[in-house]
Amino acid sequence: MKLNLSLKIFITFLLVTVTSSLLIVIAARVSNNYFKSYRQQNDMKKLEYLADAVAEFYSENNGWDLFFQNPDLWRSFLNTGSSKADMVRPAQEGKPPLEPTITMRPISMDRVPPMPIWDPQNLGPRLSLFDAGKNRIAGNPQGTLEEYDTLPIIVDNITVGWVGLRSYMRGPDTLDQALDQEYLKKQSMIIFITGGIVLLASSFFALIFSRHLLKPIRLLADATKALTQRNFGIRIHVKSSDELGNLAERFNFMAKKMEDYEQSQLRWLSDISHELRTPLSVLIGEIEAIQDGVRKADEKSLKSLCDEAKHLEKLVNDLHTLSLAEAGAISMKMVSVKPISVLNEVIYHFKNRIEGSGMSLDVRLKPKSDELQVLGDPLRLVQLFSNIIENALVHAEKPGRLIIKQSSTKDNISLVFEDTGPGVPEESLPRLFERLYRTDASRSRMTGGSGLGLAICKSIVELHNGAVHAQNGEEGGLKIEITLPLEPVNR
Numbered sequence: 269m270k271l272n273l274s275l276k277i278f279i280t281f282l283l284v285t286v287t288s289s290l291l292i293v294i295a296a297r298v299s300n301n302y303f304k305s306y307r308q309q310n311d312m313k314k315l316e317y318l319a320d321a322v323a324e325f326y327s328e329n330n331g332w333d334l335f336f337q338n339p340d341l342w343r344s345f346l347n348t349g350s351s352k353a354d355m356v357r358p359a360q361e362g363k364p365p366l367e368p369t370i371t372m373r374p375i376s377m378d379r380v381p382p383m384p385i386w387d388p389q390n391l392g393p394r395l396s397l398f399d400a401g402k403n404r405i406a407g408n409p410q411g412t413l414e415e416y417d418t419l420p421i422i423v424d425n426i427t428v429g430w431v432g433l434r435s436y437m438r439g440p441d442t443l444d445q446a447l448d449q450e451y452l453k454k455q456s457m458i459i460f461i462t463g464g465i466v467l468l469a470s471s472f473f474a475l476i477f478s479r480h481l482l483k484p485i486r487l488l489a490d491a492t493k494a495l496t497q498r499n500f501g502i503r504i505h506v507k508s509s510d511e512l513g514n515l516a517e518r519f520n521f522m523a524k525k526m527e528d529y530e531q532s533q534l535r536w537l538s539d540i541s542h543e544l545r546t547p548l549s550v551l552i553g554e555i556e557a558i559q560d561g562v563r564k565a566d567e568k569s570l571k572s573l574c575d576e577a578k579h580l581e582k583l584v585n586d587l588h589t590l591s592l593a594e595a596g597a598i599s600m601k602m603v604s605v606k607p608i609s610v611l612n613e614v615i616y617h618f619k620n621r622i623e624g625s626g627m628s629l630d631v632r633l634k635p636k637s638d639e640l641q642v643l644g645d646p647l648r649l650v651q652l653f654s655n656i657i658e659n660a661l662v663h664a665e666k667p668g669r670l671i672i673k674q675s676s677t678k679d680n681i682s683l684v685f686e687d688t689g690p691g692v693p694e695e696s697l698p699r700l701f702e703r704l705y706r707t708d709a710s711r712s713r714m715t716g717g718s719g720l721g722l723a724i725c726k727s728i729v730e731l732h733n734g735a736v737h738a739q740n741g742e743e744g745g746l747k748i749e750i751t752l753p754l755e756p757v758n759r
Contacts, residue, residue, distance in 0.1 A: 281470060281471075281473075281474030281477070281478070282470070282471055282474060284470075285466065285467050285470035285471065285474070286467065288466070289463040289464075289466060289467055292459060292462070292463050292466075293459065293460070293463060296455065296456060296459040299455075300455070300456070308417070311391060311417075311433055312417060312419075312433070314391060315395075315417070315419050315431055315433050316419060318346075318395070318431050319419045319420070319421050319422075319431045322345075322397065322421050322429070322431055323421045323422060323423050323428075325345070326421060326423050326428055326429065327423050332397075332399060332405055332429065335397065335405050335406045336405065339406065341406070342397060342405075342406035342407055343392065346391075346392045346395065347392070391433065393408055394408060394433055394434040395407050395408065395431065395432070395433055395434075396408050396409075396416065396431070396432045396433075396434070397429065397430075397431055397432075398413070398418070398429055398430040398431075398432060399428075399429050399430075400427055400428055400429055400430075402418075402430055405429070407432070408434060410434075411434055413432070415434055416432030416433060416434050417432065417433050417434075418430045418431065418432040418433075419431055419432075481512070484504070484506045484508070484512045484513075484515075484516055485512070487504050487506070487516075488504060488515065488516065488519060491503075491504050491519060491523070492519075495523060495526065498530070500523055500526045500527035500530050501523075501527060502523055503520050503523060504516040504519055504520055532702070532703075535704070536703055536704065539703070539704035540587070540704065543583055543704065544580070544583070547576045547577075547579050547580040547583070548580065550576045551573060551576045551577065551580070554569065554572060554573055554576070555573070583720070586720040586721070586724060587720065589724055590703060590720055590723055590724050590727060593724065593727030593728065593731065598648075598727070598731065600645045600648060600731060601645050601646075601647075602643050602644060602645055603643070603644075603645075603646070604641050604642075604643060604755060605641065605642060605643075605644050605645075605646050605649065606638055606639070606640065606641055606642075607640065607641075607642055607644070607649060607681060607683070607752060608633060608637045608638040608640065608674065609638050610646055610649045610650060610653065611653050611672070611683065612638070613650070614650055614653040614654055614657065615629065615631065615657075615672070617654075618654070618657050618661075621661065622657075622661065622670065625661055625666060626666035626667045626668070627660075627661065627664060627666060627667065627668045627669060627670055627687075628667070628668075628669045628670070629669075629670055629672070630669055630670065630671045630672070631672045632671065632672065632673045632674070633672075633673075633674045634674055634675070634676070637674050637676065637681075640676060640681050640754055641754065641755045642681065642732065642752045642753065642754055642755060643732075643753075643755055644732045644752070645731075645732075648728050648731070648732075649728075649732075651724070651728060652725050652728045652729065652750070655721040655722070655724060655725050656685045656725060656748055656750075657670070657685070658721060659721055659722060659748075660685060660687045660745075660746070663687075663690075663746070664687035664688065664689065664690075664745060664746075665688070665689055665690060668687055668688040668689065668745070669687070669688045669743070670685070670686075670687050670688075671684075671685075671686045671687070671688075671743065672684070672685055672686075673686070676754070678754075679753060679754060680751050680752065680753055680754060681751070681752050681754055682749055682750065682751045683749070683750045683752075684747060684748070684749045684750075685747070685748045685749075685750075686741040686742075686743055686745060686746070686747040686748075687741075687743070687745035687746055688743045688744055688745045689743070689744035689745040690744070690745065691740040691741075691744060691745055691746055692738070692740060692746050694740070697738055697739060697740070700722055700738045701722045701723055701725070701726040701736070701738070702723060703720060703723045704720060704723075705723075722738075725750075729750055729752070732752055732753075733752075733753055734750060734751050734752040734753060735750075735751045736748065736749065736750045736751070737749060
């Protein structure tokens, strides 16, 4: 039979409660047995005191005759509050009355129990005196000898008799005293009633708690089902701050990411179709113009066709590179490389183009920075720095200035590329590294490019375990900062 989670939680709580109740009952039983054992041990200590006192009686009276002659003498012997008259042997015909010679004093102080044998527990009805052959002399006439705990009465190293205490643990009446019986009865009743109340209360709260616990789980299950139906706008509203609340927040975060990814994919398809359609339309239009004789197939027309084909080739190559980078399949040959040396080489190749575009170059590298090393791919780093500088050349106003700065800590090296303007709208900064994103609404390829260069830069930096972010700089233009982790040897 398949059990749902609610029933499983309820059964779990119920089993825990039942187990706890059983443990309480077992503990009560053990406590009762311990109580009985304790009482028995305490009584045996008093029985030792009585055995010494009876041994002294035997020595002073030369036997048990007084107990045989006076049946009430045993009760008087146990009750020190009795007068001596209670212990006098009645006068018999022709014989004078026998004065008592009994003195109730302990033989040794170290054997005196915490309470005397005549304490309020009233052991008297359970005490009996036996001779050396274990025949009853005085005391409780009930029960067989096997129902008694006995101690020998020793006089001059000879066992002259036995004192017996009818045990709590033996015989048909396990507790002879009504007070003890009532105490244990009430104790057991309280334990059973408490266990029953605990069981009922735990079952009730387990049911309530299981429903409360399962409510956000059901919401999560329904929301997950909605995600499978591409309803990425679903959200879970859970007010708790526990693990379930944290799970709901993470689900909402995942749903938001999936919604953003869905929108990004839709924009990606739209942008790709647009980017590919434009150069293809230009190519087809120029070829048809040549075919119709509107344009001649001269050098100028062929150059225009070649430029469109190269732009289309670059776009396809960039798309291929970006897809490989995002899939983690881009080829990377990671070696120890000095990023400043790579940057200087890129700057050298761009120097003529930068100066010819009407921009000036301001390089601010710290001394000995070319000794810093990172674990990276030199070719991908060249592609990274080239794309950043290319982006500045395309978008910065002329005349202008490109500033390249460097800083480092014991763990990282940072490279900053900043132009003198214009900047980027603040709302566009978070999306600047998205695929095919361009800040100009006209989507002109003359000023906006393909929108893939910075996206490729972000992928390359992340493959080097680094970070890149953009902001508007102090010079009025765009500021891009790249941070790469240094190799441990440089730390």
